[in-house]
Amino acid sequence: MNREQRHMDRIRKKRKRHIILFIIFIAVLIATVCIGLISYISTNVYQNEDEFREYADDELKKTSQFSVRGKTKIDYEYGRPISYVIDYGVCDNESIAVFRDQKIKEIKEKYQQDKNAEEESRAKRYEDQRNYRPLEHALILRSSVYESDKGVISLSIYESENSERKKDMEQDASMIYTYQFSAKTGKILIPQQIFSEKYKEICSEFFMKYFRKNYKKDELKDGWQDYVTAGENNFNKYALTDTGVTFFFDEGTVLDESRGVISAGIPEADMGTGLRNKILERYIDPTKPMVALTYDDGPGGGAETRILECLRKNGDVATFFYLGSRVAGNSANLKTAYDLGCQIGTHTWNHPVLTKLKPEQIQKQFDDTNAAIKAVTGEDPTAFRPSYGETNDTINKMSAMPVIMWTVDTLDWKSRDGKKIFEEVKKMKNLDGKIILMHSIYDSTADATDLIVPWLKENGYQLVTVSEMIKYKTGADPKKGQVYRTF
Structure with missing residues (x-):
């Protein structure tokens, strides 16, 4: 092979190498573009309900330490841009289940408000972008119920907030809420x-x-x-x-x-x-303010049933002064009040003006009423309120119980208006140590109770019985025959 042929051969080989390198370059360029395009259009964020369920199940597996073995129910709520999954531990206690459902509802509503506000703000920032879309948000909730041999039922609600970030779902925050209940009464502990x-x-x-x-x-x-x-x-x-x-x-x-x-x-x-x-x-925390709700003239019918349900729902107590003549027809309410831990007192047999009666008549009022109450509860009443508030030293001594008057007269018997009764209570700026008078036979008083009880608690008051009030405010148990009005 002469020199010219060798030169041409080198040129051909060099050209071939350039072609191969160019082809490789183009292939790499195409691959890079494809990868970039796939990366651009692909995402780990769920795109439909089925994908959300898969995502939600994976997230629930990560929170297994907050679950209790037993039956569970999972609710999926797929939406754009906010989705929810809630894992419920089955709860046989109806009142605790209702409490749990309400708390979960409150968490969901707050989450939705927060995320809607965030997306509204974000939409304004990107309003010029033609392809703008809201980010996806997911709320993961897990509720568990624990039972112990100490008479306590515990409820936990685990919350995980997750949002779309850089084409993936990432956790924004996690929280846990816990509540304790008496297995016996269902009250919060x-x-x-x-x-x-x-x-x-x-x-x-x-x-x-x-x-x-x-x-x-x-x-x-x-x-x-x-x-x-x-x-x-x-x-x-x-x-x-x-x-x-x-x-x-x-x-x-x-x-x-x-x-x-x-x-x-x-x-x-x-x-x-x-x-x-x-x-x-x-x-009862003796360092915190307390107030005693008292109800006269029962046992009542439907109105008192509502009052008792309000107390039960809020985990609170009151003092009921009952008429012996009404016990037989409404013994269920009396038993319910007693079982709730309310204090049971006597208000005479048929509401006479005691100061106008003879001693033997007065004694019969006490004896018959006490016997009627004991037949239902198994115990004697522990306090006495004279009908019309009319009493004297002789009557007080005959009662063999502390004599309970009142500080705040709601005039519920007169107004028969729940809101007006509520306003009478609110008039007293400081209710610490006060005894509030109402009557459990009026529907309007039941209406007022539904307003008064949560309002008192929101303002830091503990609801106590009159005997508890006396004990913590005076440092001694109530004394027989002594009159108590306020502390």
């Missing part, structure tokens, strides 16, 4: 009814050791110890089980926020004296 005064010190000592032992130093968030001290804001989220107490720690407290809500149990043996052997069905 506070920590003092379940634990002794020293329970936070016991928990603090246990969890200081627990987190140091079970997590590496770099896993624990700076300042994590602040959330396991015996401080007022710590150890307030928990659930009682048959083996001990599970405590919940909010995200970003003990561990990094990305770890979400943390649950950790303390065995009953380690709780020791911190856990009461038997819960206190009623607890």
Whole structure:
């Protein structure tokens, strides 16, 4: 092969290499464009109801530590741009189930309001974009019911808020809410009814050791110890089980926020004296304001039934002064009031002016009424209110019970208007230590009770019986024959 042929051969090979390299370049370019296009149009965000269900099921698996074994019901609510999934632990207690459903409704409504406001603001920022669409949002809720042998039913509601971010669904925040109920009455319990005064010190000592032992130093968030001290804001989220107490720690407290809500149990043996052997069905904080609702002239019919239901629903009590002549026809209401923990008092047999009667007639009023009440409740009444408020030293001594008058007369018998009765209560700016007079035989009083009870609680008052009021305000049990009006 001569020099010219060799030169031409080199040129052909070089040209061939260039063609191959060009083809490779074009192939890589096309592949890159395709990958970019696929990346642009693809997303891990669910696109329809079936995909949302798959996503929701995967998220629920991540929250299994907040569930209890047993029957569950899952509700999926797919929507654009807000979707929900709610995992319910089946609850046989109707009142607790109603409470849970209401709390879940409130969480959903707030979430929807917040996300609608966010999307409205975002839409304004991108109003010039032709292809604008709202981001997807998903609320994951898991509700569990725990039962313990201490007479406590615990309810937890775990909330996980998730939003679309960079073509994926990411968690924005997680929260947990816990509530405790008496298995006997269904009333909400506070920590003092379940634990002794020293329970936070016991928990603090246990969890200081627990987190140091079970997590590496770099896993624990700076300042994590602040959330396991015996401080007022710590150890307030928990659930009682048959083996001990599970405590919940909010995200970003003990561990990094990305770890979400943390649950950790303390065995009953380690709780020791911190856990009461038997819960206190009623607890009163003597340092906080208290008021006594009292109802005369019952047992009533439908009106009193509504009053009792309001008290039951709110976990509160009152004092009922009953007429002996009405017990036979309305014994169910009397028994219900007694079972709710209300104080039962006597208001004479048939509402006479006692000061106009002879001693033997007065005594019969007491004896017959007391006997009628005891036949239903198994116990004697524990307080006396004279009809019309008319009494004297002789009558007071014959009652063999403390004599209870009133501070606030709602005039419910006169106005027969629920709102006006409510306004009479609100007129008294400071109700601490006050006794409020009403009558349980009027529908308007039942209407007023539905307003008064939640209003009192919202304003920081504890609803107590008159005997509890006397005990905590005077430092002594009520005395027989002594007249009490206010404190």
